[in-house]
Amino acid sequence: MVELVPSLLRQELANLAEDDRRIDGRSQWQSRDIKLEVDCLYNGDGSAKVTLGDTIVYAGVKFEVRTPWPDRPNEGSLMCGAELRPIAGRKYEPGPPSPESIELGRVVDRGIRESGCIDLQSLCIIPGEKVYGVMIDIHVLSDGGNIFDASALAAIAALRTTTVPASTFDIGDDHPLQVSKAPMMCSFTRVGGRYVLDANEQEELGGNERIHITLGDDGHLHSLQKGLKGVFTPAEFAEILDVAQLRCTELRDMVSAKEAN
Amino acid sequence: MGGYGDVKLLNDDGTRLDGRAIDEMRPLTAEVGILPAADGSAIVTHGLNVAIAAVYGPVEAHPRKIQRQDRAVVDVRYNMAPFSTSDRIRPGYNRRSREISKVTAEALESVVLVERFPRAKISVEIEILAAEAGTRCAGITAASLALADAGIPMRDMVVGVASGKIDNIVVLDLDKAEDNYGQADLPVGILPTTGEIAFLQMDGDLSPEEYNTCMEYNFKAAKEIHQIMIDALKAKYDGGA
Numbered sequence: 001m002v003e004l005v006p007s008l009l010r011q012e013l014a015n016l017a018e019d020d021r022r023i024d025g026r027s028q029w030q031s032r033d034i035k036l037e038v039d040c041l042y043n044g045d046g047s048a049k050v051t052l053g054d055t056i057v058y059a060g061v062k063f064e065v066r067t068p069w070p071d072r073p074n075e076g077s078l079m080c081g082a083e084l085r086p087i088a089g090r091k092y093e094p095g096p097p098s099p100e101s102i103e104l105g106r107v108v109d110r111g112i113r114e115s116g117c118i119d120l121q122s123l124c125i126i127p128g129e130k131v132y133g134v135m136i137d138i139h140v141l142s143d144g145g146n147i148f149d150a151s152a153l154a155a156i157a158a159l160r161t162t163t164v165p166a167s168t169f170d171i172g173d174d175h176p177l178q179v180s181k182a183p184m185m186c187s188f189t190r191v192g193g194r195y196v197l198d199a200n201e202q203e204e205l206g207g208n209e210r211i212h213i214t215l216g217d218d219g220h221l222h223s224l225q226k227g228l229k230g231v232f233t234p235a236e237f238a239e240i241l242d243v244a245q246l247r248c249t250e251l252r253d254m255v256s257a258k259e260a261n
Numbered sequence: 262m263g264g265y266g267d268v269k270l271l272n273d274d275g276t277r278l279d280g281r282a283i284d285e286m287r288p289l290t291a292e293v294g295i296l297p298a299a300d301g302s303a304i305v306t307h308g309l310n311v312a313i314a315a316v317y318g319p320v321e322a323h324p325r326k327i328q329r330q331d332r333a334v335v336d337v338r339y340n341m342a343p344f345s346t347s348d349r350i351r352p353g354y355n356r357r358s359r360e361i362s363k364v365t366a367e368a369l370e371s372v373v374l375v376e377r378f379p380r381a382k383i384s385v386e387i388e389i390l391a392a393e394a395g396t397r398c399a400g401i402t403a404a405s406l407a408l409a410d411a412g413i414p415m416r417d418m419v420v421g422v423a424s425g426k427i428d429n430i431v432v433l434d435l436d437k438a439e440d441n442y443g444q445a446d447l448p449v450g451i452l453p454t455t456g457e458i459a460f461l462q463m464d465g466d467l468s469p470e471e472y473n474t475c476m477e478y479n480f481k482a483a484k485e486i487h488q489i490m491i492d493a494l495k496a497k498y499d500g501g502a
Contacts, residue, residue, distance in 0.1 A: 099363040102356050110464045209367070211461065221472055224447070224463035227363075229370040231457035234476060241469060 017192025046162025054144025059154035076123020080109035111214030115183035152185035301411025322382035333378035368460035394440035
């Protein structure tokens with residue numbers, strides 16, 4: 001569907017930015033409140049629900065037992081996908097996976113994969129014959145803006161509280177999935193000419209390009225992605241990277257607190 | 262990034278397996294106007310990569326639901342030929358090519374003066390004929406050239422270039438082995454005139470300092486590539502001057 005971006009909204013957002021304000025009263029680098037629930041779905045081997053303002057995202061983890069790829073005989077696999085179904089908002093239509101949902105799934109996937117938080121060799125059952133495939137599925141139920149951060153947080157939180165259902169496959173006792181790191185994503189959207197953290201739906205509607213940064217525990221970059229029309233300068237990137245470092249640490253602490261319960 | 266096994270990617274003298282210095286780019290050539298049927302076209306060879314881009318349009322956008330009332334849409338299809346890699350790729354669109362097409366289109370929309378063509382569509386077809394790491398960058402460079410060749414008004418070109426990390430050292434322009442066994446890859450699309458960035462992806466592991474070094478290499482290489490692009494356009498339109 002074509003969303004005619006209301007020029008009034010753009011003008012309003014630009015005026016607010018000039019006064020260093022945002023449309024919902026937040027400051028430039030302030031996120032909306034996040035609610036994180038883990039282990040919330042009965043049939044998921046791991047699951048999480050993230051509520052970020054008006055955005056609601058579920059992530060579920062399931063396992064399968066499969067034969068390994070010929071060139072990686074002693075490694076399991078990890079796959080992350082995202083569904084953007086019409087329930088998530090009026091701009092989403094039924095049909096085959098849209099470029100938007102593919103991008104979302106792949107950007108979250110890269111952050112988790114490249115951080116090396118899961119040792120794929122630990123997912124091997126019998127070398128050359130049987131390995132685990134771990135599948136993370138992200139389901140966006142309500143798009144109130146910034147579904148990327150909500151999805152990435154749900155995915156890693158679900159993964160870190162996942163139980164390997166070994167007994168279901170007659171392979172032994174169920175045990176927790178080993179996830180050694182906690183990569184976190186932080187996204188910025190250009191609104192009214194400047195970047196803001198955690199844009200809401202209106203800010204995305206009247207905004208421009210977005211940048212997604214996934215950082216590891218040590219502050220290293222694991223995944224970057226620029227989406228939508230627009231350009232940025234190296235100086236702008238340096239500024240948001242500093243904000244991302246602080247924000248990702250906060251998110252990581254939030255996930256650790258949930259794990260401790 | 263693959264990151265498998267202990268594959269040594271740097272020689273003892275600090276050069277790379279193919280003999281390049283760490284901040285040295287693979288050779289790049291460009292030529293425009295190679296496809297008679299298209300409104301604009303270009304071929305870019307970058308190392309062993311071969312990328313061909315064709316531009317059709319602007320034409321009225323169909324179906325109507327893809328039209329934008331205030332600007333043109335840039336429709337990019339990035340496709341790897343089945344014979345472009347060592348193992349044949351199943352023909353057709355996969356998740357990787359869909360994602361690359363999407364972000365490439367968004368990068369090009371950032372430079373094309375799309376406001377001049379409401380309700381129109383500009384089609385950019387990128388075909389990768391040979392793939393040896395760095396095809397999305399070669400594709401972006403070729404697409405920019407093809408848009409220029411088609412006479413589409415733009416505020417700058419987008420230069421595709423990548424750097425990354427191998428054996429804990431930041432290097433410019435990863436080749437196939439370095440991409441498979443390296444630690445990080447940072448492909449960007451740079452606007453050479455303004456120094457802005459229109460395309461950004463990255464995967465692997467980079468510290469903030471290593472990121473800065475990567476970007477320094479990328480900007481340096483973008484300048485070189487930009488000159489080659491200008492020369493290619495001049496070769497067609499300015500009698501090779």
